[in-house]
Amino acid sequence: MNDNLKQHFRDSEAPFIEQVTGWLRQVADQYRPILTAFLNPRQVYIAQTLANNQLDDVRMRAYGGFEGAELQRILFYPPYYEPEAADFQITLFNIVYPVKFATLKHGQILGTLANAGVERDVFGDIITDGEHWQFVCESEMADYFNDQIDRFGKTKVHLTAVAGSEVIAREDDWEPVTTTVSSLRADSIIKAAFNLSRHHAKELIEGGKVRLNWAELPKADYELALLDMLSVNHYGRVRLAEISGETKKARLRITLNIIHSK
Template identity: 45%
Template sequence: MEQVYQHFRKEEQPFIDMVESWVVQVQQQYAPYLTDFLDPRQQYIIEMVIGKRGEVRTQFYGGYEAAERKRALIYPDYFQPKLEDFELLLIEVNYPEKFTTLSHGQILGTLVGSGLRREMFGDIMSDGVRWQFYVSESVRDYVLSQVTKVGKTTVRLEQKEYTDLLVPTDDWAVEHDTVSSLRIDTLISSVYNISRQRAKELVSGGKVKLNWATYDRPDFELGLRDILSIRGYGRIQLREIEGKSKKDKWRIEIGVLRK
């Protein structure tokens, strides 16, 4: 395990241990294991931990091609995964569209506030008017019965078919950049063209989340698939580290969402 640990952060070790336990379960029971919804960094860890083990494989699905949060199916090599094995349901939020608007934050807050763990539902999507999200089949009845309001707005949740999936307006732009380091403040400063000092203030002021958790260390170095959410600016995902330039700077590929 030490060999695996050295490629990751100390705080990621419990998750790595959990992945190893899932792999052992698949090997011993010779049957697939389905995880909850995972963020992109967790998906990356699973890919790295399972790697090229011939007898155990993994596949990810979050309901649509560009999904951010996905469930992982870890399975023995004889098994042929099908989409229904991921046990996802599409839910639409019906609300009086002519009289009010909803936001991603409101829906996220409502779902978590209803007692649902964040791992039990996937991406929250909108085309600017309609709102949908994915949940695991196991919590369908709970979600449909518990959520009747978003903020002060009365809503009705309805299960939809995959064919009713809306086209989300959030579009990641793929960009290439050259940065002196992979520190959080360096990346924010470079992508949004603001001073390092301003970037540091955003981080230390609690305006930045790393993989959906508030993070206050500007000098923290990002790893592959990490996602930064910067309030008022948008989001950055570190997608590829392409190597060093002649001036010893990092060449990177990033996904960027600008507000």
């Protein structure tokens, strides 16, 4: 990878970059498609950047089971191949539960799925319209989830696989906010997104209340990069959607996508 490309990425992203490079080489050498697990938006961005800059003619498409999905599987494929939705091998589950007597929460569902003895990347988005809940997973894991999951928290449930066309209209649409920050430090971004003091943002991070791209956030002064997402307990989620340059006062002009916790 050339130095110009390297500057887009962090040292900590090197193992993933190596993995993507391996997939691209495999498709070019074996002339067949390769499908990944579910990747976050930052990983999809890295993969797209690498796919655009490699010499062999390998194409890439990302899909998460429905339009606008946050977590997506990537299909790398040779030029002769025409990808279809079925190639992404994604199953959409309805979570059937007694709606009148129980309430489900995103954290309950995520926690149960993540603790079902599987890697986090075998299932994708968990979505709701405020009452009904659905999630997507790799089709090869659908039977496993069906067998393993019979409750979320104390609520008894059963899972029903449905056609992708039956995806519910989500209520958690991102709200874009354009603002300026002194830096791309995690505490600066949290301060700007949720109108908090820098001190409180730092406390949340040091108290383990913030996650970066579904993983632990190392420290408050960690620099964010394009399409990084922070989940902040009790406040919501914020994604760095765009970096538009500097103001005359040397502040960074950015666009954040924000979902506030209910």
